[in-house]
Amino acid sequence: MDKSRLPTSDTISRITGVSKSTVSRALKGHPSISAATRERVVAVARELGYAPNAVARSLVTRRSGVIGFIIGDMSNPFYPEQLERLLRLLALRDMQLMMFHIPPGQDVADIIPVLLQYQLDGCLVASVELSSRAGDLGARHGLPTVLINRIPANHHACAVLCNNRAGGERIARFFVERGVRRLAFVAGKALTSTSRDREAGFMAGIEATGTALFARAVGDYTFEGGYRAGLDLLALPERPDAVFSANDIMALGLLDALRAQGVAVPAEIAVAGFDDIRAASWPAYDLTTITQPIDTLLLRAIDLLAQRIADPTLPPETLYVTGQLTIRGSAC
Amino acid sequence: MDKSRLPTSDTISRITGVSKSTVSRALKGHPSISAATRERVVAVARELGYAPNAVARSLVTRRSGVIGFIIGDMSNPFYPEQLERLLRLLALRDMQLMMFHIPPGQDVADIIPVLLQYQLDGCLVASVELSSRAGDLGARHGLPTVLINRIPANHHACAVLCNNRAGGERIARFFVERGVRRLAFVAGKALTSTSRDREAGFMAGIEATGTALFARAVGDYTFEGGYRAGLDLLALPERPDAVFSANDIMALGLLDALRAQGVAVPAEIAVAGFDDIRAASWPAYDLTTITQPIDTLLLRAIDLLAQRIADPTLPPETLYVTGQLTIRGSAC
């Protein structure tokens, strides 16, 4: 009935008459244990609802089966969507996840001591806004770390990224093929590699056709920022024909700004985003965007992490996955 | 450089020349330690970046400083929004959070053994769809548990709820005061107390005015379900003037269905929801709704939990917080 009364390996040992060592080995299917002994131990353990205390096990094995998930601001729904998939994928491997939220203004470096206390097996860093010092976790503290959609500084950590550049280029090509000429870009946070790479790809795609970028605004990766960016673009002496927003959540704000100003989408201005968050497919927005292959991305990240947990001497690696253009009503 | 090289209390002990016991006491500010000793220990610990190994500490204190957060389907953005606030509030208390995701079709009962392994201090259960057996965690396994927006079966666990009934009633009153007569309700999952209580309140509010419910549809608490419910209502021989959706995410789908059918909102049909998720305030939806006081709700939940962690003999308690009507363009 009480927490302190959970059965221990000693309980099983006393009931079955074999030693704790044997209980431990029997339960983890160690080959040297006789079938008869194993069966008896397993039966008693099951009957008592016994499971080895994960804390004690972690202390001796130096493996906790828990990985840390580090995120910053979650107002972009893309993060929660990743989280849900991640939990599903980890459950398949019997791994648990501990959350670490870095509030605005703080940095990964600030919580490293806390992180280190918990004997985590590894870390996934999912915020594009967090400093590159996240790589320190791996390099200086021996904690296997994989960055998601973030370029590791000094190659000190692993990373899995959606090919942001290719995605930006794809959008440019899509617009240009449809004869759009006055192309605008709405940037996310200036310091993030995702925004810069998506922009670089977009620029490359435009320049390949001999044209130049028509206008640029900044939306800081937020809905409200996207809304303001939309108003900024509409205030220009001449309006763009199409806008590529560096992520979806800004694109939604942008679409609402256009709607508020009576602009017809896509007839007057076409809009495309990046991520394919759930809201992108809601009829109110119906956003053309680059769909990030989240499951693949996370699967690769988990694989990379699992390999480093198994062998910490493995060198860092950076992997790319490719997003697909999803055409919807906002640009078609 | 390596994980196994993290300094231990023994490291500090050797450097400072005091015993491990003294190191431990000095670091936690035990009053019996002399100021001089404490300062020296603290200085060395800081210099080495030492922090007590949480796993070892948990093993002896039987306190981990970690609580479990149990959620089901996260497609309703209300859950991620809670999660972010929760992380902020827990950080203030130096508590960590471990996530447990129950996939559709599974139940809390299925992960109880896993949960129990981790020496969690307590549990917060945040899914309205999970069985009432969540209360077992507290009652049968001694794990302090607080349900969020869920009525505990048999009073075996604590709970904090938004006053769902009062919210439903408030919406009814709001509609009736504006002279709306043909009121419809869109239900969430049939088995959830949130949907039932919101409906009961709505019905009570309607009946208080001598009228009756005009129409009812079911949206299963999803965006798509809300969309279908909208089409269902429009297919009726006579249309309602106003619809109360048991949560926001369904209301968004509903609004998109109305828009798709060319229905003017709120002129022809007014719409109200419940929760006040972020998307409710996006201009595309501009949804009138009951704003749940998330921070208060979570703060109360944490308090209830902290009390039970400190004294497990405390009886279960159920607390209510009150939502506020937030009037936006979808019903005004």
Next chain:
DNA sequence: CTGAAAGCGCTTACAG
């Protein structure tokens, strides 16, 4: 195939 013993890194009575 099995067991006794040591040890993971802490905390906490118990002495002094």
Next chain:
DNA sequence: CTGAAAGCGCTTACAG
């Protein structure tokens, strides 16, 4: 005010 010792619940060489 401080230390030696025991112990939290496991796992894992080491013997046999």
